[in-house]
Amino acid sequence: MQRPATVSLLKNDLTKTRLRFAILALASLMSFGSYFVYDNPSALQTQLQDDLNIGTFEFNLFYSVYSFPNIILPILGGYFIDVIGNRIGALLFSILIVIGQGLFAFGVMINSYNIALIGRGVFGLGGESLNVSSNYYMTNWFSGNELAMAMGTTVSVSRLGSVLNDNIEPVIVNSTGSLSLGLWIGFLFCIFSLICVIIANILDGKKDKNLGIISKKHLPDSEKFRFHDLKYFGFSFWCLCLNCLVVYIDVSCFNNIASNYFQERFGYNSVESGSIISITYIVAAFLCPVFGMIVDKFGQRVQFMIFSTVSITLVHTAFLLTPESHKPIYPIFYMVFLGLGYSIYASVMWASIPYLIKPKVAGTAFGMATSIQNLGLGVGPLLVGYIQENTNKDKGYYWVSFFFVMIGVSGIITCILIYVNDVKTGGVLRSKNPEKVRESFIGINETEKTDLGNSYSAIN
Numbered sequence: 001m002q003r004p005a006t007v008s009l010l011k012n013d014l015t016k017t018r019l020r021f022a023i024l025a026l027a028s029l030m031s032f033g034s035y036f037v038y039d040n041p042s043a044l045q046t047q048l049q050d051d052l053n054i055g056t057f058e059f060n061l062f063y064s065v066y067s068f069p070n071i072i073l074p075i076l077g078g079y080f081i082d083v084i085g086n087r088i089g090a091l092l093f094s095i096l097i098v099i100g101q102g103l104f105a106f107g108v109m110i111n112s113y114n115i116a117l118i119g120r121g122v123f124g125l126g127g128e129s130l131n132v133s134s135n136y137y138m139t140n141w142f143s144g145n146e147l148a149m150a151m152g153t154t155v156s157v158s159r160l161g162s163v164l165n166d167n168i169e170p171v172i173v174n175s176t177g178s179l180s181l182g183l184w185i186g187f188l189f190c191i192f193s194l195i196c197v198i199i200a201n202i203l204d205g206k207k208d209k210n211l212g213i214i215s216k217k218h219l220p221d222s223e224k225f226r227f228h229d230l231k232y233f234g235f236s237f238w239c240l241c242l243n244c245l246v247v248y249i250d251v252s253c254f255n256n257i258a259s260n261y262f263q264e265r266f267g268y269n270s271v272e273s274g275s276i277i278s279i280t281y282i283v284a285a286f287l288c289p290v291f292g293m294i295v296d297k298f299g300q301r302v303q304f305m306i307f308s309t310v311s312i313t314l315v316h317t318a319f320l321l322t323p324e325s326h327k328p329i330y331p332i333f334y335m336v337f338l339g340l341g342y343s344i345y346a347s348v349m350w351a352s353i354p355y356l357i358k359p360k361v362a363g364t365a366f367g368m369a370t371s372i373q374n375l376g377l378g379v380g381p382l383l384v385g386y387i388q389e390n391t392n393k394d395k396g397y398y399w400v401s402f403f404f405v406m407i408g409v410s411g412i413i414t415c416i417l418i419y420v421n422d423v424k425t426g427g428v429l430r431s432k433n434p435e436k437v438r439e440s441f442i443g444i445n446e447t448e449k450t451d452l453g454n455s456y457s458a459i460n
């Protein structure tokens with residue numbers, strides 16, 4: 001009966017036009033600023049410790065104050081997005097990022113560690129939730145055989161922010177002698193990203209208007225977020241979150257300490273170390289969309305994840321077994337392989353989430369995964385710092401590498417568990433057509449599909 005209305009709505013569906021690529025560009029750039037400034041401390045570790053007169057523990061707190069609130073916040077952010085809408089959420093999160101980086105730069109400028117730390121905390125209030133929002137845009141505008149490519153592209157463009165940071169921050173600070181100048185440049189990138197959010201919101205609002213989608217608060221109860229929908233988060237979803245926790249410890253926590261690692265173990269200076277650690281994300285910038293496209297076409301998501309966790313674990317094993325020497329070449333190859341493993345993982349893992357849950361709880365699901373990831377990113381640096389400070393072999397880095405290898409092994413085990421469960425439950429993650437398999441797997445009914453316009457669009 002509703003068919004004619006549905007057909008006419010679909011005709012005006014902007015997600016089926018090229019405009020979705022503009023949204024893809026904007027969603028990627030809206031995270032660029034926050035990725036640039038997130039890694040400011042690791043690129044400038046030595047200078048920050050000298051200028052602010054702080055030790056390694058205080059330095060690590062720049063990451064912990066960012067991550068600890070994010071064990072809770074992205075769930076609330078996801079809930080907030082499900083109830084209020086993605087557009088308001090994205091705007092709010094971006095404003096918090098701008099304020100946070102402004103405070104961080106100001107704190108460093110006046111040599112106040114406490115203000116700088118508060119700035120990192122405020123940045124954290126928006127930093128991760130904005131990622132949830134950006135993923136949300138992708139699931140609203142892309143589905144089926146383009147979703148992994150779209151998500152891979154957002155990670156890749158955002159990670160160019162990390163690459164730029166690793167390469168230009170040590171150079172700016174070394175050549176001008178001003179630590180805060182580098183941080184204020186990060187502030188400008190955050191403002192640029194805020195402008196991208198505003199433009200994306202205008203286009204997204206137009207899309208909803210064309211589809212006749214009304215504000216979430218006017219929708220019937222059946223379409224609002226409800227806690228009891230959490231029951232749809234099954235074994236594979238929770239296992240994927242655990243897997244995300246451990247794999248990101250192996251990639252991000254290693255990246256946090258990598259500049260010092262290369263200086264201490266291999267004798268590189270801070271600028272050279274910055275360039276070497278950026279290799280991981282340079283590789284990712286090229287390969288994430290490529291692997292996204294491959295997975296969209298061939299499926300086999302879990303096998304790709306197994307391959308990536310094995311690569312990452314092998315890289316840490318290689319670091320563990322490599323003796324100290326002066327400016328050796330081979331760690332550069334290890335970083336290329338780390339980039340390969342990370343690219344596959346980042347483009348496959350996040351894009352797998354929508355296939356394990358009901359569309360209407362997508363915001364909550366991405367929030368949950370981000371929270372669990374941040375549990376690892378908060379605790380990981382503290383464990384790494386503790387191990388390094390309390391062991392001696394290879395300046396404490398031998399057991400740090402051993403820790404990363406063990407974490408990698410747990411990543412491989414969780415991937416295998418996901419694979420086994422996927423086989424038992426219809427193979428949604430291995431399928432070339434996951435949306436179809438998902439319909440029978442998690443029981444999405446016809447009403448939900450019709451009301452959603454496309455598979456995700458009514459989440460807003």
Ligand SMILES: C[C@H](NC(=O)[C@@H](N)CCCCN)C(=O)O
Pocket residue numbers: 034035038127128131155248252346350373
């Ligand atoms: C998608 C994933 N995101 C993260 O790891 C974030 N925790 C990074 C946050 C950076 C600043 N907002 C990734 O980049 O692989």
